[in-house]
Amino acid sequence: MLEGINMIGDLEWEVPIGYVPDMRVPGRFFLSRALAETLEEGAVRQLANVATLPGIVKHSLAMPDIHWGYGFPIGGVAAFDMTEGVISPGGVGFDINCGVRLIATPLTEADLAGKKRELIERLFSAVPTGVGAKSALRVSNKDLTAVMVDGARWAVERGFGTGADLVRCEAEGAMPGADPDAVSAKARQRGVPQIGTLGAGNHFLEVQVAREIVDPEAAKVFGIAEGQVCFMVHCGSRGLGHQVATDHLRTLESALAGYRIHLPDRQLACAPIDSPEGRAYYGGMVCAANYAWANRQVIMHEAKKVFAELFGIDYDAMRLIYDVAHNVAKFERHDVDGASTEVCVHRKGATRAFGPGAPGIPREYAGVGQPVIIPGSMGTSSFLLHGTTTAMQKTWGSTCHGAGRVLSRSKAKKEVRGKELREHLAGEGILVRAHSDSALAEEAPEVYKPSREVVRVVHEAGLSNIVVRLEPLGVIKG
């Protein structure tokens, strides 16, 4: 499996130029020997294929949750020169700005005693879940334009949360450069009824407890203590983001020949960053990213209302720690050969992990680096980490995003019984609420790489450091 790949450090591997034809730079990925057993050759080939794209800078990178994706591997990170380089939907993913936010409540596990079932049921009622889930919100087409431009701020201005939430979101909950004209009528149509809905697949809203404080000083800065009940929202841009990706992939595929870009894989469809097609994709992608931030903002607000009502606690006593994007392309300044240079960083199933003092992270967290939130798979621990200087130097300020699938959905359904899984988790005190047991089987912990091991690798490689381990108490899913 690792034939033709060189180990260049305890946890660092290099895919040399020549692994596939026309590579411009080497590939690099971070992986332990234990995880190397699950490494797919196809994912390594995808990593190498990315290295053939015009204008790629330094390396084609992948995090330890690397697995086979559309064009780019999931867990992939790649930066492109602003003049020579390209932008590619395959480097972002279909679920644009799929991401996670973590909220600390003033409750302890003991406060939940006897009320956990009711909490999960109420959350399930308050937050629409599942494929095609519809929102209770009435949103006009004009409102949708504002959502796509203003992101989380749109939600706050309509009473879903408070202004303080915004500074605790990556990009403050809205990237600049939204181009509503780059979002098709079909994408709009799919987006209008879905603001404030969770979706399906590995998306979830989970009630957790901060079980283990690994870095007490950073935990204090992030405002989280041992035994504290938290909740985590994992979702993205729903049908709108999917449609934006689909629409622009088609346009970019047909524009390829005009730019004389030759690809080893059509799924790498792309265009120069500063071309009509490249700019249009970027503008549409930003709209979807901002939609996702508004979506998570509304969901958090509804969940906070449930906690406030059920436990008689103050709405404002629940505090957003941070919100991170897992699937997005951004223009950022990084060190390239000793000079601060703007590049287009694609993160596809990867989390920004800016270190202490880096621009663009909340002032209150500047001393420790940005919070990095890594969700576990169902029934397993999630982690709060902080970004590092090493990540700035090695991975464009990036780290992993979670576990990575090892069994396909169809195989999972054959090998796992959803009902047994639900009962097993209940036995461990983890309540699961979903529309069907069959949907649960696809998300069973055993169909994913162990997130603990993935997180251990990024911690030991210095790409981000563990602050808190969180254990699930209950979860709602699609």
Add this chain to the structure above:
DNA sequence: ATGTGC
């Protein structure tokens, strides 16, 4: 991930 698959 996705009004789930050409």
